[in-house]
Amino acid sequence: MAETLRYRDDQPVDHPAVTVDAFLDQSNAAAVRIEPGDDARELLPHLGRLSLVEVNFPAFGDGRGYSSARILREAGYEGELRAVGDVLVDQLAYMRRCGFDAFEPDQQLDKDDVQAAFDRWPEVYQDAADDRTPIWTKRHA
Amino acid sequence: MYKYDQYDQAMVDARVEEFRDQARRRLEGKLTEDQFKPLRLMNGLYLQLHAYMLRVAIPYGTLNSQQMHALADIADKYDRGYGHFTTRQNIQYNWIKLEDAGDILADLAKVEMHAIQTSGNCIRNISSDHFAGAAADEIVDPRPYAELLRQWSSFHPEFSYLPRKFKIAVIASDTDRAAMRLHDIGIQIVKNDAGELGAAFYVGGGMGRTPMVAPCINAFVPLDRLVTYAEACLRVYNRHGRRDNKYKARIKILVHEMGAEEYTRQVEAEYAHLLEEGVEPPFAELERIRTYFEDPLFEAGAPEEVDRSDPDFAVWVDRNTVAHKEAGYVSAVISLKPVGGIPGDATAEQMRLMADLAKDYSFDELRVMHTQNIVLPHVRKADLHALWTALDEAGLGSPNLDTVEDIIACPGLDYCSLANARSIPIAQRISERFAANGKTGTLGELKLKISGCINACGHHHAGHIGILGVDRKGVENYQLLLGGSEAEDVSLAKITGPGFDENGIVDAVETVTNVYENERQDGERFLDTYRRIGMNPFKEALYG
Amino acid sequence: MRLLTGNDLKTGAVTWWTGSDWSIHVEDAADVTGNEDEIARREEASRRVNSPYAVDAELHEGSPRPAHIKERVRALGPTVRPDLTLKPADPEIGNWVI
Numbered sequence: 110m111a112e113t114l115r116y117r118d119d120q121p122v123d124h125p126a127v128t129v130d131a132f133l134d135q136s137n138a139a140a141v142r143i144e145p146g147d148d149a150r151e152l153l154p155h156l157g158r159l160s161l162v163e164v165n166f167p168a169f170g171d172g173r174g175y176s177s178a179r180i181l182r183e184a185g186y187e188g189e190l191r192a193v194g195d196v197l198v199d200q201l202a203y204m205r206r207c208g209f210d211a212f213e214p215d216q217q218l219d220k221d222d223v224q225a226a227f228d229r230w231p232e233v234y235q236d237a238a239d240d241r242t243p244i245w246t247k248r249h250a
Numbered sequence: 251m252y253k254y255d256q257y258d259q260a261m262v263d264a265r266v267e268e269f270r271d272q273a274r275r276r277l278e279g280k281l282t283e284d285q286f287k288p289l290r291l292m293n294g295l296y297l298q299l300h301a302y303m304l305r306v307a308i309p310y311g312t313l314n315s316q317q318m319h320a321l322a323d324i325a326d327k328y329d330r331g332y333g334h335f336t337t338r339q340n341i342q343y344n345w346i347k348l349e350d351a352g353d354i355l356a357d358l359a360k361v362e363m364h365a366i367q368t369s370g371n372c373i374r375n376i377s378s379d380h381f382a383g384a385a386a387d388e389i390v391d392p393r394p395y396a397e398l399l400r401q402w403s404s405f406h407p408e409f410s411y412l413p414r415k416f417k418i419a420v421i422a423s424d425t426d427r428a429a430m431r432l433h434d435i436g437i438q439i440v441k442n443d444a445g446e447l448g449a450a451f452y453v454g455g456g457m458g459r460t461p462m463v464a465p466c467i468n469a470f471v472p473l474d475r476l477v478t479y480a481e482a483c484l485r486v487y488n489r490h491g492r493r494d495n496k497y498k499a500r501i502k503i504l505v506h507e508m509g510a511e512e513y514t515r516q517v518e519a520e521y522a523h524l525l526e527e528g529v530e531p532p533f534a535e536l537e538r539i540r541t542y543f544e545d546p547l548f549e550a551g552a553p554e555e556v557d558r559s560d561p562d563f564a565v566w567v568d569r570n571t572v573a574h575k576e577a578g579y580v581s582a583v584i585s586l587k588p589v590g591g592i593p594g595d596a597t598a599e600q601m602r603l604m605a606d607l608a609k610d611y612s613f614d615e616l617r618v619m620h621t622q623n624i625v626l627p628h629v630r631k632a633d634l635h636a637l638w639t640a641l642d643e644a645g646l647g648s649p650n651l652d653t654v655e656d657i658i659a660c661p662g663l664d665y666c667s668l669a670n671a672r673s674i675p676i677a678q679r680i681s682e683r684f685a686a687n688g689k690t691g692t693l694g695e696l697k698l699k700i701s702g703c704i705n706a707c708g709h710h711h712a713g714h715i716g717i718l719g720v721d722r723k724g725v726e727n728y729q730l731l732l733g734g735s736e737a738e739d740v741s742l743a744k745i746t747g748p749g750f751d752e753n754g755i756v757d758a759v760e761t762v763t764n765v766y767e768n769e770r771q772d773g774e775r776f777l778d779t780y781r782r783i784g785m786n787p788f789k790e791a792l793y794g
Numbered sequence: 795m796r797l798l799t800g801n802d803l804k805t806g807a808v809t810w811w812t813g814s815d816w817s818i819h820v821e822d823a824a825d826v827t828g829n830e831d832e833i834a835r836r837e838e839a840s841r842r843v844n845s846p847y848a849v850d851a852e853l854h855e856g857s858p859r860p861a862h863i864k865e866r867v868r869a870l871g872p873t874v875r876p877d878l879t880l881k882p883a884d885p886e887i888g889n890w891v892i
């Protein structure tokens with residue numbers, strides 16, 4: 110198992126995430142795992158009791174998890190948002206912009222490559238789920 | 251023309267470094283080909299039949315002479331002295347080395363160009379009207395909106411791993427010169443009754459194996475909400491577009507299966523939500539971009555007369571120049587379709603000449619047409635003869651815009667690894683045939699489009715006459731289609747019947763044009779006659 | 795016979811497995827019948843080739859000629875630019891492809 114990268118100061122949740130169905134079935138779990146086909150919006154009424162949402166990327170080319178992440182952040186979710194599965198260096202920066210603050214890749218990532226990926230973009234065009242200021246806003250500040 | 255500021259430049263420079271790093275990791279074995287492929291594709295780098303192929307973006311088809319010179323230099327330095335202009339207003343190089351790709355991207359970045367998102371399952375280069383800013387019939391220049399969308403779609407964090415590729419076109423006149431309704435999203439800038447500008451959104455068009463014409467899902471999105479609406483369209487697609495079957499993954503299938511009404515309902519709900527999120531750029535940004543697209547300093551009272559005493563020149567003027575909004579000016583089309591030549595190919599020398607002529611005669615501006623020709627958008631009528639003389643000497647003076655010789659052809663089996671059959675030789679034989687029988691002029695407007703396989707890169711579904719290459723037991727075979735159009739009178743072409751071999755297809759094209767000549771009524775184009783009389787007379791002539 | 799082909803990772807050039815190395819000339823290609831998967835796996839892992847695969851071929855005047863036209867175009871170059879093919883001086887080469 111590769112190391113989890115975490116960009117939060119709080120303590121990680123120590124119990125396993127349950128499926129969305131199990132969670133909605135009135136479980137008391139504080140951790141849930143979203144699969145690509147799940148509707149992240151079903152979690153919105155329960156955000157208060159969640160402290161970890163894992164978003165699974167069974168294959169890196171399936172980009173539904175990016176939308177799931179942003180939807181949760183847009184709804185005000187502040188707990189840990191962890192990308193798990195086929196999480197590769199070259200997708201990290203985009204994931205971060207969509208609100209992920211933890212990464213649990215199947216394969217260990219090279220530390221220097223990870224750092225380079227997060228340092229890659231000096232600016233951003235769009236408004237997304239991170240707190241970076243878009244170029245558009247800077248131009249008209 | 252748009253100019254990068256320090257932000258745009260910083261982003262493109264960062265992309266070059268990112269790609270260098272990715273290529274290094276690939277060569278070191280840290281990335282498998284499966285992992286690297288989507289990354290190189292998002293930088294326009296394919297692995298094709300003979301080598302790597304690089305597709306360079308020409309946003310909304312506009313470039314200046316310095317950029318055209320840079321494209322020529324790349325052709326000489328890293329390729330084999332030529333490039334291929336494509337139906338999506340880009341340029342492709344066919345003989346690229348992976349080792350060189352980073353350096354090429356760096357050379358492009360120096361002239362404010364890039365290959366970002368010219369392939370891959372992301373939002374591709376935004377295309378537009380090749381006469382934008384010059385056309386007599388446009389209500390406004392569509393390119394500022396295309397530029398805004400270019401910035402929005404570049405490195406979009408949520409929409410870089412879509413179910414499939416995503417193509418957007420923006421126009422701003424009722425005449426559609428960009429195949430707008432055959433795009434994943436087609437946007438037409440319109441004016442409402444109150445005189446305000448807005449954007450009509452057509453979503454779910456496309457060609458490929460299941461061609462579809464996009465329905466209008468919103469007839470008027472206010473311009474200060476353009477990005478928000480596009481974001482809503484994309485989010486619904488990213489979440490619900492099919493990912494189980496690559497042939498059903500385009501947004502057209504989602505819109506078709508879900509129904510345009512339900513898709514629209516979901517977009518509107520997402521739009522309402524995103525409006526609250528505030529993802530729209532400040533309106534001042536659109537205004538900033540617009541200032542780059544202001545008219546050049548046209549000469550007031552430029553003379554209208556053209557000396558037509560040279561008959562060859564007069565033919566070229568009639569065929570290859572188009573009305574301009576400014577008196578005394580025209581847009582001049584440089585044909586990349588010499589008889590017997592390769593549609594859309596230009597040598598480095600020709601690119602340099604076109605660049606220099608743009609500098610001398612067209613306020614330093616050129617356009618790439620989706621029909622694989624080049625436009626000098628703003629030429630004084632008084633300069634036309636000098637321009638034509640220079641073009642003609644370089645083999646660029648073919649007077650055949652929108653004629654049967656002005657064939658769109660994809661690279662086909664000569665270059666493309668997905669092809670079933672060659673496209674280019676068919677185009678060559680057809681243009682030779684019609685040049686020889688002297689009918690090019692008398693047939694009038696006739697749009698002939700050839701694809702080497704069902705992917706339809708050569709727009710065969712949208713040809714007045716379309717040709718599709720198929721593989722019949724290992725032998726190249728060609729199906730004939732009739733009645734397509736990608737203009738404002740959009741329609742999809744229908745197959746005539748059994749296919750033909752290489753010689754047979756050239757004869758078949760001549761046969762259907764003969765039917766047209768016999769049947770046409772006053773002023774009818776081939777397409778009009780076909781629509782009036784239907785398929786049967788053509789079928790009869792073909793298959794008897 | 796079966797030939798193993800792919801592209802050179804760095805240059806993208808079409809290459810053919812000769813039995814001990816890769817060559818851009820299809821004439822040098824060796825019959826790999828039965829061993830194609832093993833060679834492909836090994837050579838790809840060592841990054842001496844990109845995306846290798848095996849194709850059918852037959853002997854034609856003593857040299858391998860791939861069975862499918864696509865592979866023959868790959869082997870030679872674009873038919874519409876004889877000057878850019880591997881055999882620019884051979885006027886008959888088009889017949890070999892088609």
Ligand code: HEM
Nearest residue numbers: 336337338432456457458459500660661666668705706707
């Ligand atoms: C040579 C390498 C090329 C490859 C591998 C390639 C691949 C493809 C594929 C797979 C599709 C179908 C996509 C789908 O239906 O989902 C497609 C569509 C298309 N390609 Fe290409 N293409 C190539 C070159 C070109 C060129 C040179 C042009 C321009 C002349 C072009 C323009 C288009 C257009 C306009 C479409 C139709 C868009 C649509 O389906 O809505 N492509 N291409």
Ligand code: SF4
Nearest residue numbers: 660666669702703707
């Ligand atoms: S239509 Fe087919 S043959 Fe032609 S370029 Fe596209 S994928 Fe290749």
